[in-house]
Amino acid sequence: MNVSPRSHIYRLAALLVIAVVGFVAFRGFAIPSSWDFEHFFRADSLEELKLQPLQIGGNESCAGSDCHDQKRIAEKVAEHKEHFQALANGNHKGLACENCHGPLSAHVRDGKHHEAANINRDNTLCLGCHAQLISRPEKFPQFDNESTGHWYFDVEITRLCRDCHDPHEPRQISAKRARVTQTSKPAQKDDQTGSVR
Amino acid sequence: MSTLTSKARRAFLQKLLAGSAAAGLYMVYRHPVVAALSDTKDANATGQAAERDFAFVVDVSRCIGCGQCVKACSVENDVPDGQYRTWIERYVVTPDGVRVDSPEGGMNGFEKLDDETAAQALNSFFVPKLCNHCAEAPCIQVCPVGATYRSAEGFVLVDSEHCIGCSYCVQACPYGVRFINSEQRIADKCTWCYHRVSKGKLPACVTVCPTQARMFGDLNDPNSEVAKVRQADQWDVLKPEHHTESMCFYLSLPRVVV
Numbered sequence: 393m394n395v396s397p398r399s400h401i402y403r404l405a406a407l408l409v410i411a412v413v414g415f416v417a418f419r420g421f422a423i424p425s426s427w428d429f430e431h432f433f434r435a436d437s438l439e440e441l442k443l444q445p446l447q448i449g450g451n452e453s454c455a456g457s458d459c460h461d462q463k464r465i466a467e468k469v470a471e472h473k474e475h476f477q478a479l480a481n482g483n484h485k486g487l488a489c490e491n492c493h494g495p496l497s498a499h500v501r502d503g504k505h506h507e508a509a510n511i512n513r514d515n516t517l518c519l520g521c522h523a524q525l526i527s528r529p530e531k532f533p534q535f536d537n538e539s540t541g542h543w544y545f546d547v548e549i550t551r552l553c554r555d556c557h558d559p560h561e562p563r564q565i566s567a568k569r570a571r572v573t574q575t576s577k578p579a580q581k582d583d584q585t586g587s588v589r
Numbered sequence: 590m591s592t593l594t595s596k597a598r599r600a601f602l603q604k605l606l607a608g609s610a611a612a613g614l615y616m617v618y619r620h621p622v623v624a625a626l627s628d629t630k631d632a633n634a635t636g637q638a639a640e641r642d643f644a645f646v647v648d649v650s651r652c653i654g655c656g657q658c659v660k661a662c663s664v665e666n667d668v669p670d671g672q673y674r675t676w677i678e679r680y681v682v683t684p685d686g687v688r689v690d691s692p693e694g695g696m697n698g699f700e701k702l703d704d705e706t707a708a709q710a711l712n713s714f715f716v717p718k719l720c721n722h723c724a725e726a727p728c729i730q731v732c733p734v735g736a737t738y739r740s741a742e743g744f745v746l747v748d749s750e751h752c753i754g755c756s757y758c759v760q761a762c763p764y765g766v767r768f769i770n771s772e773q774r775i776a777d778k779c780t781w782c783y784h785r786v787s788k789g790k791l792p793a794c795v796t797v798c799p800t801q802a803r804m805f806g807d808l809n810d811p812n813s814e815v816a817k818v819r820q821a822d823q824w825d826v827l828k829p830e831h832h833t834e835s836m837c838f839y840l841s842l843p844r845v846v847v
Contacts, residue, residue: 438746527699
């Protein structure tokens with residue numbers, strides 16, 4: 393057999409070509425197809441991140457929806473409207489429904505009623521924001537016994553806030569409710585163990 | 590060397606060479622430069638035009654430390670227990686020094702200070718913290734695989750498919766906002782609720798904040814709250830000495846805050 397004296401060179405060159413092409417091929421397959429070489433990231437990931445489902449709906453989801461416009465829950469419609477009115481114009485203007493009633497995703501799933509929204513009537517929710525803490529802004533209303541109303545009705549922190557305050561519009565103090573509860577205060581005092589922070 | 594093995598080897602090498610050439614041709618065809626030449630439309634689509642430039646504003650003087658933001662964030666983003674994408678710190682400045690606490694990230698509010706600390710407190714306030722979505726983010730610079738990046742709209746995001754969980758970014762972030770998700774074992778952090786903003790909603794924490802201590806918006810929209818804040822030029826950023834170009838502007842930020 394007549395072997396070329398340069399065959400070892402050819403062989404080496406061929407192996408080099410294979411190695412280079414192999415590397416380029418491997419690199420090509422390792423880089424995601426949507427890779428953005430300018431900004432150095434996988435462009436498809438933006439679309440993937442957008443797919444994350446929403447849990448918090450925001451007030452517009454509750455106010456703008458027609459969920460409660462069905463006849464069988466006409467009462468609820470009226471009730472919700474009233475609450476929205478109070479929230480929109482009152483002292484609790486900044487509040488989201490979900491602050492107290494829990495995330496929308498727990499209440500509605502796949503466009504259907506899933507479970508009832510949270511309704512917590514004890515003082516926990518109120519005191520979460522309104523318990524007195526020196527770290528809160530000074531002007532922010534915090535519970536004390538010295539404010540005129542509280543002093544007049546001798547209100548302790550263990551009393552239920554909602555006895556007098558409407559949680560959707562806390563400035564709307566029901567004097568009637570207050571009087572009623574004032575007469576029944578001793579009993580209430582014993583029962584209620586409001587959580588004080 | 591027998592003729593038989595020599596022939597077999599030669600045939601094998603020839604096939605390998607032919608295969609490599611085919612793969613090489615395919616790679617050339619797929620190469621972005623070639624693709625760009627053959628399809629200019631596609632190239633324009635990836636060239637990002639920034640129409641919106643988002644920023645976040647935190648007003649320390651408004652925060653009441655109720656923890657609604659932390660709670661909402663955890664629900665919205667399914668953050669594992671004990672880890673927080675956003676949290677609230679309570680600063681208590683006393684003559685003996687500064688005390689900072691954040692029980693459960695402030696998720697369930699704060700207990701009353703003990704009498705001794707309360708008595709000697711000179712100043713006390715709450716500071717909400719979250720990812721600053723820096724324009725010059727250290728976490729992006731250190732990521733070895735390009736799994737974290739800043740989108741054209743100003744979101745610093747993590748590509749969960751691409752992240753290898755090496756946690757370089759966790760160490761690089763001067764604000765400590767990154768962590769390794771204990772369930773997914775990859776880097777996790779606040780996204781400014783990118784999935785919500787892309788659907789026209791506000792981030793979850795901004796949605797539920799009862800005192801508007803958190804604001805979010807587009808700097809290119811002159812009517813937005815954040816654009817006005819930046820215009821008014823009374824804002825601060827955390828750790829400006831790191832030159833991260835933080836896009837989270839703080840109002841009424843006491844100098845003691847780190």
